[in-house]
Amino acid sequence: MQPVSQIGDRSRVQRYWFGDRDAAGWMPASPSLSSLLARLEEYGPVMEAYPCWETAMEGGCCATREEYDTLLHDLCMARMGAGLRVYHQSGEARLIRMVLMMRESDLMISRVTEQIESWSGMMTPADGDAGEGGRPGDPVRILADAHGDGIASLCHSLLAMRASRHLLSRDIASLAGEILPNCSALVGPLVAARLLAAAGSLSRLSRMPGSAIQVIGARNAFFSHRFSGTPPPKHGLIFEHKRVHAAPRKLRGRVARTLAAGLAGAARIDYFRGSADPCYTGRASLRVDRAGRR
Numbered sequence: 001m002q003p004v005s006q007i008g009d010r011s012r013v014q015r016y017w018f019g020d021r022d023a024a025g026w027m028p029a030s031p032s033l034s035s036l037l038a039r040l041e042e043y044g045p046v047m048e049a050y051p052c053w054e055t056a057m058e059g060g061c062c063a064t065r066e067e068y069d070t071l072l073h074d075l076c077m078a079r080m081g082a083g084l085r086v087y088h089q090s091g092e093a094r095l096i097r098m099v100l101m102m103r104e105s106d107l108m109i110s111r112v113t114e115q116i117e118s119w120s121g122m123m124t125p126a127d128g129d130a131g132e133g134g135r136p137g138d139p140v141r142i143l144a145d146a147h148g149d150g151i152a153s154l155c156h157s158l159l160a161m162r163a164s165r166h167l168l169s170r171d172i173a174s175l176a177g178e179i180l181p182n183c184s185a186l187v188g189p190l191v192a193a194r195l196l197a198a199a200g201s202l203s204r205l206s207r208m209p210g211s212a213i214q215v216i217g218a219r220n221a222f223f224s225h226r227f228s229g230t231p232p233p234k235h236g237l238i239f240e241h242k243r244v245h246a247a248p249r250k251l252r253g254r255v256a257r258t259l260a261a262g263l264a265g266a267a268r269i270d271y272f273r274g275s276a277d278p279c280y281t282g283r284a285s286l287r288v289d290r291a292g293r294r
Helices: 033-046 053-058 065-088 091-123 139-144 150-179 181-187 189-199 202-207 210-214 219-228 249-272 278-291
Strands: 005-007 011-016 019-022 025-028
Touching (some): 053 065, 091 150, 150 181, 181 189, 189 202, 249 278
Antiparallel strands (some): 019 025
C-alpha cells in the first residue's frame, strides 16, 4: 500500500480514520466519536478513504466485522449531524426557512380573510359599512371592533399575523440582499429569495441554466403541458417581477428568457464571489429593458 502523506523527511505515515501506521507500527486514534470527527476534519484531504475492515482489525480499531460496521455507521451519522447543524446555522438555510414560513402565513391569511369577508357579506346589509369617503372598510378591522365574540378575537389575531408577515418580509429582503446581492438587484430581494427556496440551495441555483430558472415555480403548468398537451409555461416565479408581468403579453416570453439568463449569471456570481457586481447587473438590466421593447 502506498503512503498518502509524509511528516518531515524521515517517516512516511498512512492515515486512516481509526489511526495511523508508519514503519514502526500502528498508532490507534482515540475511540470516541468526537475525537474521530476532529480527526476527519484535520486529516480529511490526506486520509485513506476506503480501508477494508481487515486493516481496521489490524490497527486495533475493532475485533469483528460487525463491530467495524457499527462504529463506521455511528461515525457517519455523527458527521452528518454535525454538518446539518452547521448548515442550518448558515444565513442561506435561515433565509429558506423564512421564505417557507412566509408562504405558509400567506396561505393562512388568505384563507381566513376569505372566510371573514364571506361572513361579513352575510351579516351586513347590501350597502355594507362604509369607511372614509363612502368606501367599504376592511371587513377584518370592522369585525375586530365589534363585540367581543370569537370572530372578533380571530380578526385581532389575523391583524397581528398581517403585521408579523410584514416584518418577516422586511427581514427576508434584508437577508436576501446580503446572500443574493446580484439576483436581488435584478428581480428584487423577495423574488430572489423565493427562487432560492424553490431551488433548495444557492449551489443548486448557481448550476441551473437560464431555461430552468425561467420556469422555476411552474410545476403544475409544466406537467399539464407534458401530459395534456397544453402550451408550455413561459415563466414561473419570475412572473412576480414587474418587468415580466408588466410587459405586453406577446413579449413576456422574451422578457422572461432574457431575465432568466441574467439571473443564471447573477446566481453564479453570488455563489462563487458573494459580492455585488454592479457592472454585470447593469448590463443584464439593459438587456431585459431591450427585450421588453416592441
